[in-house]
Amino acid sequence: MEINANKTSLHKGLKMERLRKLRGMTQSDLASKLGVTKQAVSKLEQSENISDEKLKEIAKALEVTFEGLRDFSEEKVLYNTNNFYENCGVTATNISSNIENIHNPLKETIEMFERQLQAARKELIEALKSVK
The missing domain is CATH 1.10.260.40 (lambda repressor-like DNA-binding domains)
Known part of the structure; x- marks a missing residue:
């Protein structure tokens, strides 16, 4: 073996x-x-x-x-990977607690479009009120 x-x-x-x-x-x-x-x-x-x-x-x-x-050797890869994570202080808890701090451009883009949609709705309501 x-x-x-x-x-x-x-x-x-x-x-x-x-x-x-x-x-x-x-x-x-x-x-x-x-x-x-x-x-x-x-x-x-x-x-x-x-x-x-x-x-x-x-x-x-x-x-x-x-x-x-x-x-x-795969043993060296595993050894070095384990030592890297142990010595740099990265844990699953650290990662999950910081996940909210990650820059999310998609979320920001959606929020921007929602604000624009809200403004367009207000303009439409005002325009409809002036027609009556």
């Missing part, structure tokens, strides 16, 4: 795929940046070994460092 986990952690194609997905990219997106076909990206993602030269190209296309791609 541990041998498989070790083999997976060394699988460069799998690291490439995981980072591509974390970056929100499709195989086609990455293929376009690399100047290759989607099928070539798929083949790379299935490769256990990728040359350092090719890995550097892929890292640049994924907008990560070569070392970041080479040393990538």
Whole structure:
């Protein structure tokens, strides 16, 4: 079991795929940046070994460092994510208590149109009164 986990952690194609997905990219997106076909990206993602030269190209296309791609592991991502949130003081309570302070242009736009509608109604009522 541990041998498989070790083999997976060394699988460069799998690291490439995981980072591509974390970056929100499709195989086609990455293929376009690399100047290759989607099928070539798929083949790379299935490769256990990728040359350092090719890995550097892929890292640049994924907008990560070569070392970041080479040393990538999901455990590191989880560890760094947990430490980031623990050390910056962000909690669900902080987020929910500040949600009302977020600038909401849609709400402001609706309120503006409601004020304009109210003013138009008043003008219409005044115009109807003067006709009588």
